[in-house]
Amino acid sequence: MNHSLNNHAMPLWRQIQQKLKQEIFDGVHEPGERLPTELSLAKRFGVNRHTVRHAVTGLVELGIIRVEQGRGMFVQEHVLFYPISKRTRFTETVEKQNRSRGRRIVSTDTVKANSRISESLRILRGRPVIQLVSIAEVDDRPVSVSSNYFDKSRFPDMAKYALETLSITESLNRCGIYDYFRKSTRVTTRMPTRAEAESLKQPHTRPVLKSESIDMDENGDPIGYAETLWAGERVKLVFDTTD
Amino acid sequence: MNHSLNNHAMPLWRQIQQKLKQEIFDGVHEPGERLPTELSLAKRFGVNRHTVRHAVTGLVELGIIRVEQGRGMFVQEHVLFYPISKRTRFTETVEKQNRSRGRRIVSTDTVKANSRISESLRILRGRPVIQLVSIAEVDDRPVSVSSNYFDKSRFPDMAKYALETLSITESLNRCGIYDYFRKSTRVTTRMPTRAEAESLKQPHTRPVLKSESIDMDENGDPIGYAETLWAGERVKLVFDTTD
DNA sequence: CCCTATTTGTTCGTATGTATC
DNA sequence: TGATACATACGAACAAATAGG
Numbered sequence: 001m002n003h004s005l006n007n008h009a010m011p012l013w014r015q016i017q018q019k020l021k022q023e024i025f026d027g028v029h030e031p032g033e034r035l036p037t038e039l040s041l042a043k044r045f046g047v048n049r050h051t052v053r054h055a056v057t058g059l060v061e062l063g064i065i066r067v068e069q070g071r072g073m074f075v076q077e078h079v080l081f082y083p084i085s086k087r088t089r090f091t092e093t094v095e096k097q098n099r100s101r102g103r104r105i106v107s108t109d110t111v112k113a114n115s116r117i118s119e120s121l122r123i124l125r126g127r128p129v130i131q132l133v134s135i136a137e138v139d140d141r142p143v144s145v146s147s148n149y150f151d152k153s154r155f156p157d158m159a160k161y162a163l164e165t166l167s168i169t170e171s172l173n174r175c176g177i178y179d180y181f182r183k184s185t186r187v188t189t190r191m192p193t194r195a196e197a198e199s200l201k202q203p204h205t206r207p208v209l210k211s212e213s214i215d216m217d218e219n220g221d222p223i224g225y226a227e228t229l230w231a232g233e234r235v236k237l238v239f240d241t242t243d
Numbered sequence: 244m245n246h247s248l249n250n251h252a253m254p255l256w257r258q259i260q261q262k263l264k265q266e267i268f269d270g271v272h273e274p275g276e277r278l279p280t281e282l283s284l285a286k287r288f289g290v291n292r293h294t295v296r297h298a299v300t301g302l303v304e305l306g307i308i309r310v311e312q313g314r315g316m317f318v319q320e321h322v323l324f325y326p327i328s329k330r331t332r333f334t335e336t337v338e339k340q341n342r343s344r345g346r347r348i349v350s351t352d353t354v355k356a357n358s359r360i361s362e363s364l365r366i367l368r369g370r371p372v373i374q375l376v377s378i379a380e381v382d383d384r385p386v387s388v389s390s391n392y393f394d395k396s397r398f399p400d401m402a403k404y405a406l407e408t409l410s411i412t413e414s415l416n417r418c419g420i421y422d423y424f425r426k427s428t429r430v431t432t433r434m435p436t437r438a439e440a441e442s443l444k445q446p447h448t449r450p451v452l453k454s455e456s457i458d459m460d461e462n463g464d465p466i467g468y469a470e471t472l473w474a475g476e477r478v479k480l481v482f483d484t485t486d
Numbered sequence: 487c488c489c490t491a492t493t494t495g496t497t498c499g500t501a502t503g504t505a506t507c
Numbered sequence: 508t509g510a511t512a513c514a515t516a517c518g519a520a521c522a523a524a525t526a527g528g
Contacts (some may be wrong), residue, residue: 011515048517053494061357069494070524081429084485147488185482186324186338187451189432189475205525207432207475208452220485232450239428239482241329242463427524 014043017055024064024075035065035073036058044046080138082230083238084213087168088182089169100139106133106145108159110152112186118151132162135199143235144200145199146228155222172223180223183216187237194227200231207232250473260298267307267318278308278316281318309403313378315461325473326481331425332412343383346409349376351402354397357454360392363457363468371395375405378442386478389471397466412413413467423466430480443474450475 020035028036038056042049056073059065066076082093094101109131118125132148148168150158161171172180188210197204209230217223230237263278272278281299286431299316302308309319318485352374361368375391394403404414415423431453440447452473459464473480 002509013515018528036314049494054515067494070492070526072493072525081433084482084484105492141368184484187430187452187480187482188322188478189452190452207434209430209432209452216485235431237430239327239430239484239519241327241331241425241427241482242459 012045012047012088013051016041016047016052017058019045020059021064027073031075031077031137033050033075034071035075036171040117044205046175060198063239066221077234078139079233080235081142081238082235083240084182085240086181094138100140102137102140104135104137105163105166106135108132108162112161115236116212117225120212121149121151123151130155132159132168134162135174142200142231143233144228144230145196146226148224149226160232168224177217177223180217181216183214183222185211185237185239187211189232200229202233209235211237220240251407255288255290256297258295259284259290259295260301262288262301263298272299272318274318274320276318278318280315292457293330300307318478320377321382321437323386323478324384324481326479326483327425327428343381345383347378347380348406348409349378349388351375353402356392359455360468363455364392364394364465366394373398374399375402376413378406384477385443387471387473388467391467393467408434411467415434420460420466423458426456426457426463426465426469428454428456428480428482430454432475439472443472444474444475452478452480455481 020041021199023029035041036044037045038049041052044053056065056067060067063076070080080094080099081097088172098100110128111131112126113121113123113129115125117129120129121129123129130150130152132150134146134148135142136144136146155172157177158171158175161174165174169180190210191209192200192202192204192206192208194204196208197206200208202208209232211226211228211230213226213228214222215224216224219226256295257422263483266272267286267373274297278284279287281292281295284295288295298399299308301309304311307319309317311317354374355369356364356372358368360372361370364372366372373393374396375389375393377389377391378385379387379389398415401414401418404417405411408417412423432450435443435445435447435449435451437447439451440449443451452475454469454471454473456469456471457465458467458469
């Protein structure tokens with residue numbers, strides 16, 4: 001019998017559910033952190049393990065808690081809804097969700113276009129392209145690692161501008177591209193390498209989303225190709241096809 | 244020295260590359276199958292392991308072979324490019340890629356709308372909805388497992404029609420919906436459960452794509468909500484945002 | 487590779503209170 | 508009052524996944 005809970009004839013499991021919800025809301029358990037085990041929660045509340053499980057199922061349904069067999073229960077991270085439409089802009093997208101954002105340039109380089117890059121940018125294979133590797137962060141946590149590719153002969157100073165402005169959109173502005181549009185986006189999934197998991201600060205046992213996207217100018221000509229890895233647990237790509 | 248390869252002064256690695264490509268094209272190694280180990284290939288061609296690796300990297304670049312550290316090299320399955328746009332139809336989509344297709348109804352049921360379903364269909368939580376679980380197959384291999392949800396009060400006979408026609412589009416036709424549109428699609432990734440991996444006939448150590456999609460009628464009112472799991476290794480979702 | 491400890495998932499059985507007919 | 512169904516709660520055992528040595 002637990003007297004601190006036993007009131008109002010409300011079922012035990014519901015009382016526990018509300019208590020846990022409140023604690024998570026109050027920040028007792030941070031997003032992403034592991035919750036106490038079922039057994040220890042059962043002990044704490046003075047109930048059977050089943051009762052705790054019953055309480056938790058509702059919170060899983062609500063997307064507040066995520067359960068992983070053999071690992072434990074975790075407070076669900078706030079997933080970032082990342083809308084992808086004709087005009088996709090990282091900065092605008094995130095600020096609408098009241099999150100802080102940032103971009104870190106990892107490296108800039110000049111490489112030869114492989115088949116995928118050359119097809120996307122409609123240039124010859126082997127031509128020099130500027131590779132821009134960057135990490136996008138939301139609420140001080142990395143959400144994606146991108147490799148952006150630009151035709152070097154068309155945008156010779158992209159690398160410099162990117163390092164100065166830390167923004168793709170702004171860099172393109174300085175190159176004379178005042179507006180651009182998302183042409184297509186391909187999405188797959190795979191397991192990350194150790195290094196990729198490290199960059200995204202996520203366990204390497206969890207999958208990532210991979211997107212290959214092409215941006216174009218007003219004439220429909222490609223201006224940039226990008227391959228982006230997204231932290232699978234913290235991101236939902238949203239495609240709106242209403243118009 | 245290997246005399247069967249050594250001709251035309253073509254580099255050994257390139258000869259090996261072409262030989263492997265030819266074998267895969269000829270079906271000696273089936274898509275998805277494991278290739279011989281680097282070492283055994285090296286032995287077979289009478290070259291050093293490095294030479295084989297050099298040959299393989301080119302095939303990886305071309306998307307013909309996939310290498311998984313510690314597991315081996317695999318012939319890349321033909322990925323299905325699944326375009327998602329305003330008008331998304333499974334049948335049309337697949338036939339354009341000259342693949343055979345099929346849909347298997349796993350179960351039909353009447354369940355209560357959870358929060359996600361009710362929000363998507365704009366009905367009250369707990370209202371009865373028809374759940375339609377089906378497996379889509381391409382070239383006799385499952386590519387996705389879908390749960391489609393329809394408001395039971397609006398489409399009371401969906402389950403019956405689906406079992407008869409094995410097609411969502413056709414079933415909606417019989418319900419008086421002669422045209423419908425994709426409203427939005429959300430994409431994430433996660434690891435599959437054992438049962439899900441089994442349904443998709445894929446290793447349970449490989450991730451799946453999850454999409455949550457809403458279809459609407461001409462008036463913009465929702466008519467169906469679906470959660471779909473895609474075999475991550477065999478599918479690329481393609482979002483075209485040109486119009 | 488096996489082995490072990492930890493943790494969640496599943497399935498039994500049991501008991502009690504409550505609502506309904 | 509009795510019969511029945513359902514929700515709540517506990518206990519035990521085993522299965523399955525994970526993590527670490």
